[in-house]
Amino acid sequence: MTLQDTARDETVLRLSGITKRFGALTANDAISFSLAKGEVVALLGENGAGKTTLMNILFGHYTADAGEVEVFGQALPPGQPGAALAAGVGMVHQHFTLADNMTVLENVLLGTGSLWSPGLGKPAARRRLQALSEDFGLRVDPDARVAELSVGERQRVEILKALYRDARVLILDEPTAVLTPQEADALFLTLRRMVAQGLSVIFISHKLHEVMAISSRVLVLRHGKLVGEVATHDTDRHQLATLMVGAEITAPAPAEARPGAVLMRLAGLSTTPQGNRPGLRGIDLDIKAGQILGVAGVSGNGQGALADLVSGVTSPSEGRLEIAGDRVEGWNPRAALAAGIGRIPEDRHRTGTVADFTLTENAVLESYRDAPNARAGWMNWSAARRTTEALIAKYDVRCPGSEARIRLLSGGNMQKLILGRVLEAAPRIILANQPVRGLDIGAVTYVQEQLIAARDAGAAVLLISEDLDEILTLSDVIRVISDGRLSPEFARGEKTPAELGQWMAGQGFDHAA
Amino acid sequence: MTEIVDILISASFWAAVLRIASPLIFATMGELICERAGVLNLGIEGIMVIGAFAGWMTVYAGGGLWTGVAVAMLAGMAFGALHGLLTVPFGLSQHVVGLGITLLATASAYYAYRLALPEVTNPPRIAPFEPLHIPGLSDLPWLGEALFSQTALTWAGFACVAAVSLVLYRTPLGLALRAAGENPHAVEAQGLSVGAIRMGAVIVGSGLMAVGGAFLTMSAFSSFFFEMVNGRGWICIALVVFGAWKPGKALLGALLFAGFDALQVRLQQTGMGQVVPYQVFLMIPYLLSILALILMSRRAQVPAALMTPFNRGDR
Numbered sequence: 001m002t003l004q005d006t007a008r009d010e011t012v013l014r015l016s017g018i019t020k021r022f023g024a025l026t027a028n029d030a031i032s033f034s035l036a037k038g039e040v041v042a043l044l045g046e047n048g049a050g051k052t053t054l055m056n057i058l059f060g061h062y063t064a065d066a067g068e069v070e071v072f073g074q075a076l077p078p079g080q081p082g083a084a085l086a087a088g089v090g091m092v093h094q095h096f097t098l099a100d101n102m103t104v105l106e107n108v109l110l111g112t113g114s115l116w117s118p119g120l121g122k123p124a125a126r127r128r129l130q131a132l133s134e135d136f137g138l139r140v141d142p143d144a145r146v147a148e149l150s151v152g153e154r155q156r157v158e159i160l161k162a163l164y165r166d167a168r169v170l171i172l173d174e175p176t177a178v179l180t181p182q183e184a185d186a187l188f189l190t191l192r193r194m195v196a197q198g199l200s201v202i203f204i205s206h207k208l209h210e211v212m213a214i215s216s217r218v219l220v221l222r223h224g225k226l227v228g229e230v231a232t233h234d235t236d237r238h239q240l241a242t243l244m245v246g247a248e249i250t251a252p253a254p255a256e257a258r259p260g261a262v263l264m265r266l267a268g269l270s271t272t273p274q275g276n277r278p279g280l281r282g283i284d285l286d287i288k289a290g291q292i293l294g295v296a297g298v299s300g301n302g303q304g305a306l307a308d309l310v311s312g313v314t315s316p317s318e319g320r321l322e323i324a325g326d327r328v329e330g331w332n333p334r335a336a337l338a339a340g341i342g343r344i345p346e347d348r349h350r351t352g353t354v355a356d357f358t359l360t361e362n363a364v365l366e367s368y369r370d371a372p373n374a375r376a377g378w379m380n381w382s383a384a385r386r387t388t389e390a391l392i393a394k395y396d397v398r399c400p401g402s403e404a405r406i407r408l409l410s411g412g413n414m415q416k417l418i419l420g421r422v423l424e425a426a427p428r429i430i431l432a433n434q435p436v437r438g439l440d441i442g443a444v445t446y447v448q449e450q451l452i453a454a455r456d457a458g459a460a461v462l463l464i465s466e467d468l469d470e471i472l473t474l475s476d477v478i479r480v481i482s483d484g485r486l487s488p489e490f491a492r493g494e495k496t497p498a499e500l501g502q503w504m505a506g507q508g509f510d511h512a513a
Numbered sequence: 514m515t516e517i518v519d520i521l522i523s524a525s526f527w528a529a530v531l532r533i534a535s536p537l538i539f540a541t542m543g544e545l546i547c548e549r550a551g552v553l554n555l556g557i558e559g560i561m562v563i564g565a566f567a568g569w570m571t572v573y574a575g576g577g578l579w580t581g582v583a584v585a586m587l588a589g590m591a592f593g594a595l596h597g598l599l600t601v602p603f604g605l606s607q608h609v610v611g612l613g614i615t616l617l618a619t620a621s622a623y624y625a626y627r628l629a630l631p632e633v634t635n636p637p638r639i640a641p642f643e644p645l646h647i648p649g650l651s652d653l654p655w656l657g658e659a660l661f662s663q664t665a666l667t668w669a670g671f672a673c674v675a676a677v678s679l680v681l682y683r684t685p686l687g688l689a690l691r692a693a694g695e696n697p698h699a700v701e702a703q704g705l706s707v708g709a710i711r712m713g714a715v716i717v718g719s720g721l722m723a724v725g726g727a728f729l730t731m732s733a734f735s736s737f738f739f740e741m742v743n744g745r746g747w748i749c750i751a752l753v754v755f756g757a758w759k760p761g762k763a764l765l766g767a768l769l770f771a772g773f774d775a776l777q778v779r780l781q782q783t784g785m786g787q788v789v790p791y792q793v794f795l796m797i798p799y800l801l802s803i804l805a806l807i808l809m810s811r812r813a814q815v816p817a818a819l820m821t822p823f824n825r826g827d828r
Contacts, residue, residue: 061701061825079825082704097702099695101814106688111703115686161703 010037011073012200013058013089013169018067020053022408023400027053029224030067035169040191040201042211042232044244045221046440048398048410051204052094054221055171058202059091060084071169082111090162094173094204096154100147104140104157105129108164125164132163136190152183159190170194171202176210177438188214206244206440208237220244245442252445254452257476260289262325263429263460264310264341269319271305273484278302280309281484282319287429292451292461294475295486296468298504302484303464304346307433310462311343312336337366342427344418346434346464348411352418355407359399362406363388363421387424395420396446412443419450430454433464448474468497468504482506516783517776526775527659531667534771536561536728538670540749541756541763542677543589543721548753549681550714551694551818555611556596557722558746559618560589564723566622569730569737570629572639582666582727589723590716592618597715601708604822615746623739636736642666664732666724671764673721678760690714694816697823707823722746748802755806757813769805773798 013035020028027050035041043051056062058069063079070076071087084091098107109125126142133139138156146154155175162170172191176184191201191214205211211218212232220228220243228243242248264287273279280302287293297303308314309321312333321328323339336343345351353362364373364384372383388402395416399409406414415435422430432451436444451474455461464481465471471478478495480487480503487503495503502508520526540561547554554560568585572578592614599610630637642664644651651661681687689710692700697707725745730737748770756763777794780786786794 059702080704081701085704091702093698093702095698097696097698099692099699099817101695101817102688102692106692107699109685110688110692110699111685111705113685115689115705117685119683120685120688 011035012037012071014070015054015058016068016070018054018057018064018069020050020057020062020064023404025400026224028057028064031221031224031226032067033219033226033229035200035202037168037200038195038198039217040195040203040215042215042218043202043204043221044206044208044211044218044240046206046244046442047412047438049221049244050224051221052173053224055091055173055202055204058084059089059171085111085165085167088166088168089171090165090167090169091171092155092158092162092173092175094175094177096158098146098154098157101145103143103145104149104160105142107146107157108142108161112165129160129164132160136160136163136193137186138163138190152179152186155179155183155187163194167199169200169202171204173204174206175203176205176207184210208240208441211240212237222246241441244440250445251473252448252452254292254455254474254476257291257455259291259476260458262286263289263323264339265320265322265325266309266316267320267322269309269316269321270484271309271314272317274305274314277304278484279317280305283484283486285479285486287460287462289428289460290455290458291476292455292463292474294471294478295462295464295481296471296478296500296504297466297481299466301481301504303433303466303481305484306481307343307346307431307464310336310429310431311341311345340426340428341431342422342425342429343431344415344422344433344435346437348414348418353406353414356405358403359392359397359406359409359417360385360388360402363391363402363417366421367425391417391420391424412439415439415443415447419447423450423454427454427459429460429462431462431464434466435463436465436470437467468500471500472497480504482509485509516780516785520776520779520783524655524658526779528662529775529778530768530771531660531663532733532771533774534767535663535667535670535732536725536745537749537752537767537770538725538764539673539728540722540725540746541752541767542673542760543718543725544749544753545756545758545760545763546677546690546714546718546721548819549694549758549816550690550711551697551816551821551823552597552600552711552715553607553611553750553820554593554596554614554715554718554722555608555750556592556614556618556719557611557749558742558744559615559622560592560719560722561726561729561742561746562622563592563618564589564726565730565741566626566726566737567723568727569639570625572731573637578642578731581731582724585723585727585731586720589726590720592723593716593719594712596719597712600822601711601715604824607820607822626737636738638735639731641730641735642732666728666732669724670728674760674764681760691816694818697818697821701823701825707825711823722749725749751802751806754810754813755802757810758816762809766805766809770798770802773801 011034016032018028018031031054045051057064060079060081060083068075071089076087077083105122105126108129109120129142138160140153140156175187179187195201203214215232218230218232218240219226222244266283266285268282268284269280270282271279312331312335315331321331349355367373372380374380385402392399392402397413397416399413436447451461463474476492478490480500482504483506540557544554544557564585567588568581571581571584596610596614599605600607644662645665647661651657681691689700689705693707693710700707726742729741752763752766755766777797781791781794
């Protein structure tokens with residue numbers, strides 16, 4: 001309540017007519033808004049809607065093609081983060097901007113004083129940092145190396161960096177994307193303290209429940225345009241979702257599955273642990289046509305090992321792997337592709353795509369040897385380009401074109417390209433490892449519906465997810481993975497989320513074994 | 514074995530170690546500054562050549578010794594500025610640019626030498642830096658000759674290590690420089706210019722490399738001749754790795770390498786030199802350096818953004 005009432009009178013920040021183009025793409029189209037003292041404004045929008053671009057302009061990472069930024073009534077010179085910082089604007093980037101091999105204190109001190117002053121003044125800085133830590137509930141050891149900190153702690157360092165420089169306006173870019181629910185709650189407490197002290201916050205997110213919980217006003221961006229501005233207490237999640245996507249959103253509700261033959265069978269199968277990643281420990285698993293099998297579990301319990309095995313990256317150390325009833329020898333990624341396995345990898349940046357390849361090159365990564373992309377050992381790039389352009393149109397991949405580097409795409413659009421690459425190969429088995437992680441609702445719904453459609457067309461889907469809601473929405477049958485072991489198979493609705501949670505915590509395995 | 518012990522207890526051996534190490538110390542500090550800011554400077558070999566030539570030429574043309582050092586430094590900084598321009602704002606491949614700078618700087622020095630002295634067959638000599646007499650210390654028996662019979666330039670080299678160390682770890686400038694080599698995005702997000710910091714580091718570092726080259730002509734050999742740098746620049750690149758990008762450890766590496774080098778020259782003159790071909794002795798410092806490198810650098814913390822160009826506004 002107090003959030004809305006304290007201010008409205010004092011404008012701290014005003015953006016007017018901000019326009020930014022990247023090639024043919026207009027990332028921001030004449031966007032104007034203002035921010036009052038002590039206010040949390042949420043900037044809501046799908047991936048690629050232009051939220052981060054807008055904030056990068058405000059903070060001076062990018063220079064706008066048109067428009068102006070005013071802070072406390074003063075025009076901000078464009079393209080200078082130093083000027084933004086001096087004017088009291090701080091930014092917590094989604095990808096943290098910390099030097100990992102340096103201490104927290106060094107990261108905070110970087111760039112604070114004159115470069116030419118003779119000393120660093122660490123003792124005084126340490127005291128100031130500790131005082132700020134306590135004031136805002138951001139506990140962190142000033143002398144710890146950043147590399148040793150957890151993701152949550154690193155985020156605290158980022159916020160402290162801004163506070164140390166007396167930020168009056170704090171921009172947070174997708175701050176909860178990397179946090180556990182508990183850490184996100186702690187962040188919200190900090191933000192409330194900051195607002196109570198008169199700071200203003202711009203909170204970038206695509207998670208509706210967070211926006212509803214923390215903001216006093218919501219700005220909605222879509223395709224680079226500001227399409228809505230509403231007071232949070234006058235709206236609800238449904239309205240926001242509709243504004244954000246530009247259409248009514250309905251969660252997918254899969255029809256009853258009609259499971260068919262077993263396409264892939266793992267019997268008493270184990271793999272070797274790699275580093276701190278557990279291996280599989282004697283699992284039995286039947287993957288059936290026309291069925292979505294959801295594997296639930298807490299991160300790091302063997303999901304990676306299972307995905308690597310199914311996609312052919314690793315081979316079993318023990319046990320049997322059967323494809324369509326035949327025992328497989330010499331299992332590798334090529335064999336997996338040949339067996340009709342399509343993979344949606346967990347990390348689309350590192351293992352799903354090659355960042356500096358074009359969309360065309362990425363789209364044919366798994367079919368570059370086959371007609372029409374290649375003939376007699378020679379690439380047929382014009383055919384590959386046509387294939388890719390068809391794929392871009394069919395799967396609504398928003399991009400500058402088939403010859404753009406895939407690095408330029410937002411996560412959602414990158415995932416759509418990967419999804420298209422998999423589905424166009426008409427796979428018999430789809431390995432979907434965290435297929436919607438980090439995507440906005442529009443993209444989530446799209447990816448999930450496509451998976452259901454593939455199931456209905458007779459494909460087997462192995463869905464690995466750490467998001468229990470996703471597992472419960474999509475899966476026809478559920479297995480829980482814990483420390484490299486698999487629980488028995490549960491039918492849809494057989495177990496409550498709480499019961500599945502107990503399996504995820506490792507309870508029940510000893511009796512079942 | 515007794516031959517090695519004899520060598521190790523002779524004062525002239527230790528004096529030679531310090532002398533051989535001096536050019537390496539300057540150039541290694543120069544390379545270290547560049548790499549700490551995120552730029553690999555393979556121009557080092559050529560920049561040492563240009564420094565050796567510019568310093569010598571200044572004195573040969575009638576300038577003072579310190580003027581020569583200053584001119585060498587400026588010449589190095591000019592090539593450093595070119596290297597920085599190509600690798601920092603233009604973001605070109607640091608390997609290719611560095612090798613290009615080495616070829617260009619070396620050829621420029623040789624060309625200028627031929628232009629200035631077209632007829633000369635025997636390289637003319639200059640009056641080099643004299644050993645600095647330190648009252649008291651230089652008169653000590655053994656120690657005086659072993660440690661305190663060096664030129665001012667050698668002492669400047671040691672002072673340079675201390676200065677680099679102080680700046681890197683105790684000043685805001687050093688913090689910003691190290692951060693530019695670790696994560697340029699962190700530097701940018703704190704309102705500093707990655708480009709300016711990296712350019713500055715490459716220019717100053719190249720200046721130091723040139724002084725290292727100048728030591729050869731102005732303190733060691735007294736004349737300039739082709740091939741005189743003879744791979745010392747490449748050794749310095751290895752010394753930075755050996756020193757795990759830390760000035761103190763890099764100094765230790767330079768002394769160690771110089772020790773091996775001084776030792777092999779003296780071993781050639783012993784009984785072993787009669788039986789073993791001298792080329793084998795020439796290999797010793799390099800072989801031992803490779804061994805030391807393997808042992809020392811396995812846990813070294815490489816600057817995370819070394820060789821990663823930074824472009825503002827990139828997505």
